Amino acid sequence: xxxxxxxxxxxxxxxxxxxxxxxxxxxxxxxxxxxxxxxxxxxxxxxxxxxxxxxxxxxxxxxxxxxxxxxxxxxxxxxxxxxxxxxxxxxxxxxxxxxxxxxxxxxxxxxxxxxxxxxxxxxxxxxxxxxxxxxxxxxxxxxxxxxxxxxxxxxxxxxxxxxxxxxxxxxxxxxxxxxxxxxxxxxxxxxxxxxxxxxxxxxxxxxxxxxxxxxxxxxxxxxxxxxxxxxxxxxxxxxxxxxxxxxxxxxxxxxxxxxxxxxxxxxxxxxxxxxxxxxxxxxxxxxxxxxxxxxxxxxxxxxxxxxxxx
Amino acid sequence: xxxxxxxxxxxxxxxxxxxxxxxxxxxxxxxxxxxxxxxxxxxxxxxxxxxxxxxxxxxxxxxxxxxxxxxxxxxxxxxxxxxxxxxxxxxxxxxxxxxxxxxxxxxxxxxxxxxxxxxxxxxxxxxxxxxxxxxxxxxxxxxxxxxxxxxxxxxxxxxxxxxxxxxxxxxxxxxxxxxxxxxxxxxxxxxxxxxxxxxxxxxxxxxxxxxxxxxxxxxxxx
Numbered sequence: 001x002x003x004x005x006x007x008x009x010x011x012x013x014x015x016x017x018x019x020x021x022x023x024x025x026x027x028x029x030x031x032x033x034x035x036x037x038x039x040x041x042x043x044x045x046x047x048x049x050x051x052x053x054x055x056x057x058x059x060x061x062x063x064x065x066x067x068x069x070x071x072x073x074x075x076x077x078x079x080x081x082x083x084x085x086x087x088x089x090x091x092x093x094x095x096x097x098x099x100x101x102x103x104x105x106x107x108x109x110x111x112x113x114x115x116x117x118x119x120x121x122x123x124x125x126x127x128x129x130x131x132x133x134x135x136x137x138x139x140x141x142x143x144x145x146x147x148x149x150x151x152x153x154x155x156x157x158x159x160x161x162x163x164x165x166x167x168x169x170x171x172x173x174x175x176x177x178x179x180x181x182x183x184x185x186x187x188x189x190x191x192x193x194x195x196x197x198x199x200x201x202x203x204x205x206x207x208x209x210x211x212x213x214x215x216x217x218x219x220x221x222x223x224x225x226x227x228x229x230x231x232x233x234x235x236x237x238x239x240x241x242x243x244x245x246x247x248x249x250x251x252x253x254x255x256x257x258x259x260x261x262x263x264x265x266x267x268x269x270x271x272x273x274x275x276x277x278x279x280x281x282x283x284x285x286x287x288x289x290x291x292x293x294x295x296x297x298x299x300x301x302x303x304x305x306x307x308x309x310x
Numbered sequence: 311x312x313x314x315x316x317x318x319x320x321x322x323x324x325x326x327x328x329x330x331x332x333x334x335x336x337x338x339x340x341x342x343x344x345x346x347x348x349x350x351x352x353x354x355x356x357x358x359x360x361x362x363x364x365x366x367x368x369x370x371x372x373x374x375x376x377x378x379x380x381x382x383x384x385x386x387x388x389x390x391x392x393x394x395x396x397x398x399x400x401x402x403x404x405x406x407x408x409x410x411x412x413x414x415x416x417x418x419x420x421x422x423x424x425x426x427x428x429x430x431x432x433x434x435x436x437x438x439x440x441x442x443x444x445x446x447x448x449x450x451x452x453x454x455x456x457x458x459x460x461x462x463x464x465x466x467x468x469x470x471x472x473x474x475x476x477x478x479x480x481x482x483x484x485x486x487x488x489x490x491x492x493x494x495x496x497x498x499x500x501x502x503x504x505x506x507x508x509x510x511x512x513x514x515x516x517x518x519x520x521x522x523x524x525x526x527x528x529x530x531x532x
Contacts, residue, residue, distance in 0.1 A: 006416075007392055014395060025397040025407065025422050026390070027415040034414030222414050226392055 002229030003237050009033055009223070009230075013244050024248045034222050036243035036264075037230055041220045044272045045142075048231055051218035053138065055146070055200070058086075058131045059209040060174070065124040066093060068117045075102075075111040078124060082108050087192040088133050088199065092172060094126040099172070102129075103189050114188070130174070132205035133184040135194035136214055140183055144215040146200070148177050155181045155212070160201070167203050177210055178202035236271065239264045315465040316474050318342060318458025324474075325481045333485055339460045345480025345501075346466075349473075350455040353509040354384035357467035358452040363391075366420075369441040374431035377453065382425055382433050384452035385515055391446040396420045396438065407439045420445060452514060468512075476504045 004012065013029050041049060064080025075091065084105045091111060092099040101114040136143075146155040155178060158166065163182035167173075184199030200214070220231050232240060242264040249257035322338045329338075350358070358381065364371060373380050380386075388396045399407065399422040409417040420438045428435040438447075456464035466474070479501040486494035 007394070010394055023395075023397055025399070026394050026419060027407075027409075027412050027421045030415040031412055224416050226416075 002232065003234040004229075005226060006030075006033070006223040006228040007226035009237065009241060009244075012241050013248065016241070016245055017248065022249065022252055022254050024252065028248055028251065029244060030223070032244040032247035033240065035247060036240050037220050037223065037232070039243060040232065040236060040239060040268065041217075043268050044275070045217050047275055048233060049217040049220070050144070051138075051216055053136055053214045053216065055134055055136065055212040055214050057134070057178075057202070057206045057210045057212065060128060060130040060205075060207045062126065062128050066091070066111075066127045067121075067123045067125075068093070068113075069121045070119060071116055073103075073113040073116045074106075075100075075113060075117075077109040077111070080109075082111065082129075084108065087189050087194065088135060088187060089129055089131050092128040092130070093122060095122065097172070104191055130205050130207070132203065133199045133201045135187045135192075135197040135199050136216070137218075138198055138214065138216040139219055140186075140198045142217040142219070143200070144217065146181050147213040147215070149211070149213050151177055153179075155179060155202075158182050160184075163201065163203060170204070173204045174207045175204040176208065177206060178204060178212070239267045239271075242267075314469045314471055314474055315467065317462050317465050319460050319462060321458065321466075321474065321477055321481070322460055324478045325485070328478065328482050329485060329491075333489070335460055338481065338485065339458060341481040341484050342477065343458055344484060345477050346455050346458065348480055349477060349505060349508065350381070351383065352505055353512070354381070354452045354514040355468075355508075355512045356514045357512070358384070358455070359450060359514045360453055361448070361450045364447055364449055366438060366442070366445050366447055368443065369438045371436040371438075371447075371449075372428060372430055373433050373435055374428065377451070378431075378433070379453040380433065381452045381454045386425075386436075386452075387450045388420075388423055388436075389448045390419045391448065392419075393448075394419065396447065397422045399424055404439070409440045418442060420447065470512075472504070473508060473512075476501065476508060479504065 010026070010029050010033065013033065014024070017024055017029075061080070061082070065078050066075050067078070068075045075093075082105045084107065086102075086105055089102040089111075090099045091102055091113075096119060098119065100117065102111045103114040105111050143157070145157070147153075148155065158180055160182045163180060167180070180203045182201045182203075184201035187194045187197050187199055189195060202212075218231075221228075223230065230237070230240065242260045246257055246260035246264065249260065318339055319335075321342050322335045325338050325342060326333070326335050360377070362377070364376065373382070386398070388398075390396060401424070403422065404424065407422050409415065409421075417440060420442065421440065423436050423438045425434050426437050438445075455467070458464065458466070466477070468474075479497060483494045483497035483501055485491075486497065
């Protein structure tokens with residue numbers, strides 16, 4: 001849904017810059033519009049940004065045996081076939097609880113570890129190759145929840161410290177479907193197609209292929225072509241124009257550039273309020289917490305809403 | 311006075327008359343052209359504006375082949391085919407105008423332009439950033455005035471008789487100054503004052519009427 005396309009948004013900014021002292025290059029305006037679009041979308045967890053990603057959980061692999069020399073980063077496989085398109089894998093070799101991150105697979109029988117093997121060399125031992133960290137098309141911190149559609153439950157999210165702390169005695173417990181998840185940083189392998197994408201860490205890691213549903217607030221698609229449109233509701237477009245004007249006028253040094261920002265921020269706060277008190281909500285925001293903390297009910301003298309009154 | 315649009319001959323005949331026939335028309339036509347050049351150089355006039363849709367092969371528009379009469383001292387406005395203005399920049403902005411330095415932009419449109427010396431012919435060339443293949447632009451520009459001859463053509467582009475009078479004054483005071491005829495200083499003052507008025511009223515960059523500058527038109531009383 002959009003009221004104006006990219007060309008119309010640009011043209012509106014240029015029209016409002018229509019004075020001799022406010023000449024801007026097209027790329028200034030385009031970059032300002034896209035920066036402002038990102039700013040608006042990160043300003044709040046807007047409901048129009050809700051999106052879904054189906055996470056495919058990879059099957060573990062343990063066919064054959066592996067060897068690695070002390071101090072080496074290269075693990076060689078005998079009797080099996082790896083896939084060079086695999087990334088974000090971990091390998092657990094028999095005789096050690098030191099699971100190692102695999103940076104990439106340089107061939108179907110060679111894995112390159114992220115950090116070298118610092119223990120005595122091992123030759124032709126069994127191993128377990130698995131994945132518990134999955135790149136997702138989301139920015140860290142914008143997740144809503146993860147669902148298991150098959151078994152119909154939601155995964156519990158813990159901060160990374162708590163997740164590691166509570167699973168430290170069960171690090172290598174594998175199961176059919178994860179029950180907890182945490183933030184997993186970003187994909188670190190430069191050759192990976194998902195390099196620098198946010199990762200989700202799952203526990204317990206799975207042994208068989210399965211799927212989860214991630215619901216999250218997406219990052220908007222950057223505007224490029226004249227006919228591109230934003231994900232913003234119509235009334236947000238004036239805010240977008242004002243924020244772009246603010247950026248361009250600030251760069252030019254034009255007077256009154258703060259007026260544009262003030263207008264935009266006031267409008268954004270009003271839109272945020274409108275979304276948070278939309279009548280279709282059973283409760284108010286933060287109703288996922290217990291006891292139900294209701295910032296709009298603090299006038300009721302309780303301060304904390306006790307929950308559903310039965 | 312002749313009825314505009316006037317030719318070089320009608321203007322020169324008027325100057326010839328004012329000088330009492332003491333300078334031949336074959337000499338006067340040069341001073342008419344000189345005065346016309348002075349008037350033209352003072353502003354961008356509405357009667358000199360032209361518009362063209364041009365395909366830029368890579369990033370250069372050779373002005374000698376595009377329109378040799380283009381006035382590079384007057385206002386030039388260029389937009390992309392979609393109407394987005396291409397900004398004119400000076401030298402110190404060029405290095406910060408590379409597409410690779412930006413994110414969130416469309417690199418398939420012109421961002422800015424500047425005028426540079428041409429290796430082909432005067433008056434120069436317009437260079438665009440970035441380099442693109444066969445990209446259409448819309449250019450609005452002013453052309454230089456015609457070089458008048460003592461004959462029926464070319465004609466002047468304006469249709470205001472007082473502009474004819476301004477041109478005649480300009481040529482007359484210059485000849486009188488050179489010949490040391492009496493009264494050329496007062497005539498020069500009148501020419502300059504009327505030229506200021508012409509700049510305000512007929513400027514192609516004029517956008518609104520009733521400005522303070524316009525209210526002062528004719529205030530000098532000369």
